[in-house]
Amino acid sequence: MKILVCFAILFSSVIELFAQDNPKSYVCYKTDEIINVDGELNDSEWGKFKWSDSFVDIEGDKKPLPTYETKVKMAWDEDYFYIAAKLEEPHIWAKLKQRDTVIFYDNDFEVFIDPQGDNHQYYEFELNALNTIWDLMLVKPYRDGAPAINAWDIKGLKSAVKVYGSLNDPSDTDQYWTIEIAFPWEVLKECAFEGRGPKDGEQWRVNFSRVNWDVEILKGIYKKCVNPETGKTLPEHNWVWSPQGVVAMHQPETWGYVQFSDVKVGESIMEYQKDIDYDLKKELIRLYGLQKQFFEKTNAYTSDLQSKYSVEIEFTKKQFLIYSNGKSGKTWYIDQESKIWSE
Template structure:
């Protein structure tokens, strides 16, 4: 991974401990307890119910097959930072389907200026306008997938072992085997002489690959949920000598910053906060034959509580040169400690915080951000 280039955007503008300072100092400034939702963006990930298709889809970039017509659209994309930024001027939406072989993803992007330049797979596609997919099958924030595609249909797919904030490498050479990907253009590519209408993306991602990081190493079952997000990068363009190019800052000559529009907002310009992604629930119903409500998991508030303590531990270590050794040092209110039977174990370089769930299971989070569940009857 080209870290200096990559951190200019996705790694990102508010990265690592800089993000944590902004997040937690804002909380402290208004006198909120540690467990309060952060002041940058309340925890409210978007949700989507993914229905089945009863026949394989032909991947040509056009979302015109009956199964696609029956699948619901997502809510329109918003700015990555959430409602404190203006809404995007062009609409972007996604829809999903699944069968026993593939997860299908369709996207529609309004675009008056179709533009793309990159043609080699696994280059940094977000240097063009693009559409992006992020999938964390087991929701532990580790071992998740990213895929980017531009209007030429050029793909960059990679596996991230950990988020960049936790020192995780990105496996750039990793590929989604048997991936099917196509785009369809409603307009003319790289032609500033006319006004275009947009482009659509159609993807088929094999479960045989996605199950590598999935719970129990298998595809989802009806009723189960995976964490996902979808993003669109949009560069401001200008026309010079009859060709598109990125608009530049007159003072520096460098391209102006891009816009980042997403399905489920992150609160900061950083897609690599998997705990902020949305939830996709898989349904046994065939699209168009009925509807199923999204059913949130009861342990999600506890997961978010542990995530806030993870943020606090990182900031504590930056300020004091070590992790907090007690819940008192993390300023955890007594009622929360009792309600969730919180425990903290710390060494010089490691820690683990656990919380109890009503069914007897326990949630754990550790210093590298991974969160997982154990049960007392587990071997």
């Protein structure tokens, strides 16, 4: 018992990984316009849709604001979930041309979608300025031993890029590049509630990331900047819509909330409904982390975890379940693979 108490004290000082009290949110309205996915963000298609807040550093307020602005819009209809993005950049470049290669070795734009908000069975999509894509599905986060299914493709996907400047030309200064993506519900619903698209008022967990490398021009070619002391490439910048608190995108519990509305854009304004159980979910994630740390040190789980909530903890040699009642009246659960769900 003395060992357990000691660990409980140690774990109470675990670094808080959440970058904000509540993630970013966006009400996604329906459109009755046909969106032609060509990379051009025409006012006739996108003019009534609100821009998101500008991206920030992935670690939130711990780091300075991004050098270049990035923002997104979202829309939907019966067939697609649409994303529009604008990325300011004075030197637009891209090299990778093969689908499903690691796109973030170039500057890229990334989309993460967790339809059920349970940290499991979610989608990742990456795209560079050449419109080269990488689409994959994860059964669970990497921290929980996820297999990334690279062979999985989004059938019916549409994507396009338009460069305002000149691609891969260091001799001039560019303005920005814009992106349009149409994700078909026929694919997204595979991991969604009841195998369907969203209902009016339903919320999905979504986040966006932009990877940006510092480059210099050497002999008329873009080269990633290196540390002169070590000779190693400088680390990339990670700019996101909803900050993660740490340099880790595969932390779905800190992604933003997208609330889908049946209202046609411009007809009326729908109020975003805050997740009143979010604080409890944060606490469950914290306790999950403590259990994992305890297991690493003792090869066992424990029930001796301190919490401001009244929680129940069940565990065996290889599994655990932590649960508590939320303000909504739902009981929320988390297990050893960080899956969060309610009953």
